[in-house]
Amino acid sequence: MPFLIYALRRALQAVPVILMIMVGAFLLLKLAPGDTVDALVGDMGGADAQFIARLRAEYGLDQPVWVQLWRYLAKMAQFDFGWSYVYEQPVSVVLLDRLGVTLMLMCxxxxxxxxxxxxxxxxxxxxxxxxxxxxxxxxxxxxxATPSFFLSLMMIVVFSVKLGWLPVGGIRTIAAFYTGWDHVLDVARHLVMPTAALSLIYLAFYLRLMRASVLEVAELDFVRTARAKGAGEGRLMFHHIMRNALLPVVTLLGLQFSTLLGGSVVVETIFSLPGLGQLAYQSVIQRDMNTLMGIIFLSSVVVIVVNFLTDLLYARLDSRIELS
Amino acid sequence: MTAETPVLQIEDLRVALPEGSDRPLALDRLSLEVKRGEIVCLVGESGSGKSLAAGAVMRLLPEPAVRMTGGRILLEGQDLAGLPEREMRRLRGNRMAMVFQEPMTALNPQKTVGWQIDEVLKLHTDLGRKARAERTLRMLEQVHIPDPRSAIHAYPHQVSGGQRQRVMIAMALAMDPRLIIADEPTTALDVTTQLQILRLIRELQEGHGSGVLFITHDFGVVAEIADRVAVLRRGELVEQGTADEVLNRPRHPYTRALIAAVPGLTPPAPRSFADAPVVLRADRMLKTFKARGGLLSGRREAVAAVDDVSFDLRRGETLGIVGESGSGKTTVSRCVTRLLDADGGRVELDGRDILNASGRELRAMRSKIQMVFQDPMASLNPRKRVVDLIAQGPIVHGTPPREARDQARELLRLVELSPAAAERYPHEFSGGQRQRIGIARALALEPKVIVADEPVSALDVSVQAQVLRLLADLRERLDLSLLFVTHDLRVAAQLCDRVAVMEKGRVVEMGVTADVFAEPQHEYTRKLLSSIPGRDWTPPDVRDNAA
Structure with a gap:
């Protein structure tokens, strides 16, 4: 029961956070030059002023920014993220379609x-x-020190082009129609290089932090006590040092999930993975504002959920922390 | 091995310090014996090498920086030096066990009390889970933990400091070791808890017949518990003998100096302040700490740290505020200086209300009431020269910088530091010298009242005596009033004209020090006084009848 109250409270706290993010993102996007209509008209190779004005009126883009914002938020409250003019589908459908790949890559x-x-x-x-x-x-x-885009390109050159071991990009082999285990393995093969590219810098973070943390904890009094009790080095490490040394690493883990989402934009684009990162990149280029806002909403929810999970994990790892 | 074989024999032990230390050898030809059923106290000031002796016996020195370079250590006649690490592991926690100083940090914060005792059994016995659990429970009962069945599942932070030390002792005794090394096991504890733990160690040691090597800096504790005493000075054993010999008839000049520095429990003859004006008056002071809580997390109980506290402090007088940790004595000192805002009551400094003083008034009043803090290292800005540290206050209050610095140099002389100290930084000084700097800084504004919060409790006993003497001397010369917060009743007895005894935020007894010590009225005061370690031992006046 206290846990439910805690979870509920955290959920309530998340509402103003998400609202602020959405309002900020909306206003920032409006500040950028060009809108959906500009992009559409550009694709069509130009149109007359009357047609452009009609399109703007149809999409509600002729209204003042505050009115547009209010309309957007009102719809968002009902989990309606609007229509993507680029994909000709509701934004929620586009997002759900892409979420799986990105979550897989990130996890x-x-x-x-x-x-x-x-x-x-x-x-x-x-x-x-x-x-x-x-x-x-x-x-x-x-x-x-290695940027992920450089690493990605080098891996493609070595493992795909020269050695031919791994696919260059995409999430599955096109027109192979694998099923069952073959399908799983196929997807896994496609994810090897993107995962490596995305994770190596984080691996370095955790490595450095864990090394420092273990060195620090190993000097603490209770480790000396355990030694005085006759514990061997292996026991010291697993029962006394590791658990305490992991705490700062777990903190970092939660904090970095959001930057990982940013990193996936680059990696997904390079490896042509049909995930949220790639979608975000394309939506910016095509001024697909609704989709972009949807991505921002979804990623803030993911980050908030992950932070919540991190806190739960932290409370589980550190007996001194109580959820309240 | 015969019945007479000592539990521990240390012969000519040498331990080398890393290059660049203040001396090449941490321990120089240390020889020491602990017999069965005997408590041997190894006494020395900080840096004497007493903890390293314990480390050498357990073979837990921070090698290779600090290592044993000579001598022998025998546990029940068995030479430990040649043993492989695996064999040593079998001995540690089993035939020899250790109790450490700070029970909070010496226990793993992530493991339950029961787990940590169980680990010893797991390491050294073949007992099954159930048998171990029973034995763990029995150990907790033996060290008199209240409600051992639930204590088994508690984490260290969920039990009090005294209980944690009981857990440490239960852990050390789990395998019924021949030798117990206790390294300052009661230094971090309150005086009443300290006495309980000392009695517990005595009781268990008698029951189990183990030998105890008890490391301490406190002669009161020595008087309480020791059968034999060994005095260590900068790595060399200067004197060794029975407790009675060393405590009452010390031979070596160093031992004599140490014992002479132990504050006696008989307060000096009371001075009268009836005619002196009141400089600081607290009237029904109140301070409550409300536990933090957010909008949705519900209310938590508030703690009254200072509850209806009133006192007068007259010019030239010293009022001691004594009590155990959590009694509210530090909060009183913070409230009268307005470092904390009191919730109610009145505090008058020189007849003027300080609690309601506005910003500008308060600043002017602050120069009349100054603080000396407990930890001289933490309370001096490490990036400032001493002269600037002292001159800072007067400069803030409008003294021209050049003049303030000249005064600062003058003050250094007053606190018996050389004027050359002015250009140096805090880390270049010893603890006692730093506290003198702290005092000089407090004096720089020519205050009427000095509020000192445990100013000598971080210092070695010989240094402590010097600083106390300095404070007493300055008090006379400058006609200062002193509000002296301390947990150490010996110190209070030496310096304070009157004492106020605090318990749970309230003053339970206040009176002339000599009267309170001779005839305590409140039960809590009696308990405090009867808990002072070595209260039956009167340090001999070794300075006068030098042999």
């Missing part, structure tokens, strides 16, 4: 970055200042 990247980063960081810390540590730390620095 895979985060999982990979977190597990490998934490493991490598812990190993580096336990062998601090040794050759192993130097190799791991240097590797981390390289990952950290």
């Amino acid at each position: 895979a990247s985060l999982f990979f970055a977190f597990t490998i980063g934490v493991a490598l960081g812990a190993i580096a810390a336990r062998r601090a200042y040794s050759v192993t540590d130097n190799v791991i730390s240097t590797l981390g620095l390289v990952f950290y």
Whole structure:
């Protein structure tokens, strides 16, 4: 019961946050030059002023910004995100269609970055200042310093073009019509390089943070106590150090989910993945304002949900934290 | 091994410090014995190497920076030096166990109390889960934890400091070790809790017949618990003997100096202040801390930290505020200086209301009431030269900078520091010197009242005595009034004309120090006084009848 109240309170707190994001995004988009009609007319190769004015009136774009904003928010409150003129579909349909790929990419990247980063960081810390540590730390620095677009292109050159091991882009092999396991494997093969490209910099973050955190926790009094009790190094690491060292890493995990969403724009575009990132990029180019606003809404919800989950995880990991 | 084989023998132990330390050897040819059923106190000031001795025995020194370079350590006749790490692990927590100083940080915050005791059993026995759980429960009962069945599932932060130390002791005793090393186990505890823990250690040690190496800096604790005493000074053993010999007839000059510095429990003859004007008056002061809570998280109970506290402080007088942690004594000191805003009551400084003073008035009044804080390192800005630290106050209050700095140099002389100290930074000084700087800073504004919050509790006993002497001396010379907050009744006895005893935000007893100590009226005061470690031991006046 206290948990339900906590969850409900967090949900209520999220409402003003999302509202502020949407209002801010709406106004910012209005500040940018050009609207949907400009883009449509551009595609048509030009049109006369009368037709343009009629189109604007039809889409409600001739109204003052405040009226447009109010209308948008009123519809948003009913989870109606409008019509995408580019995709000729309701925005919600377009979004749901793309959400799966992006979530898959993000979860895979985060999982990979977190597990490998934490493991490598812990190993580096336990062998601090040794050759192993130097190799791991240097590797981390390289990952950290390599931009994901560069990494993506290099991987495509090496693994797709030269070696032919992995597909260049897309989420499935076109016209192969795989089913069952073959389909899963096919999708997984398509996700290997995007996941690597997106996750390596985060892997470096977690690695560095975990290394520092383990080194710090290893010096704490309770680790000394455990040693005095006769605990061996392995036991110290798993039962006493790791759990305490993970706390700052988990904090970072939640904070970075939102930046990961930003990173997916680049990676999805390069690997032609039909996800939200790519959709966002195209919507900007095509001035598909409704779709863009939908993406912003969806990503804020995702970030808020993930932050909530992080707090739950944190409370679970740290006995001193109580949800309230 | 015969019955007479000591539990622990340390022979010619040498421990090297890393290059660039203040001395090459942390411990220089230390020899020491702990027999079965005996409590040996290893006493020394900070930096004497006493904790490293414990580390060497457990082989838990921070190697390779600090390492053993010579000597032997025998546990029940078995030489530990040659043992492989695996064998050492089998001994630790099993035949020799350790109790650490700070029970909050020495316990894993993420594991329950029961888990942490169980771990010892898991490591050293083949007992099944159920048998271990029973034994854990029995251990908690042995250390007199209230409601052990629910304590087993509690996390360290959910039990009090004293209970945490009981858990540490239960952990140490779980395997019935031959040797227990206790490193300042009661230093972080309140005086009443301290006495309980000391008694517990005594009781359990007698029951189990283990030998105890008890490390402490506090001669009161030594008097309370020791069978034999060894005094360590900068890594060298200067004196060793029975408790009675060392405490009452110390031979080495260093031991004599240490014991001479222990404040006695007999207050000096009372001085009369009936004719002196009142400089600080608190009238029914009130301060409540409301636990934080958001709009939706519901209300939490408020805590009255200062509840209806009234007192007068006359010119030249020292009023001690004594009590245990959480009694509200620090909150009183913060409220009268308006570092915290009181919720009710009146505080008058020199007849003027300070609680309702406006910004400008308050600033003028602040120069008349100044504070000295507990931690001299934390309360001095590390990026400022000493002269600027001291001159800062007067400059803020309008003194021309050049003049303020000249005065600052003058003040350094007053607190017995060399004028050369003016150009240096706080980290270049020792703890005692830093506290002198803190005092000079408080004096710079020529205040009438100094509020000192535990000003000597972070200092070694010999340094503490010097700082107390300085405070007493300045008080006479400058006709200062002192509001002296302390948990240490010995210190209060030495310096305070009157004391106010606080419990849970209320003053339960107030009176002339000598009277309160001789005939405490309130039950809580009696409890406090009877908990002072070594209260039956009167430090001998070793300065006068030097052999």
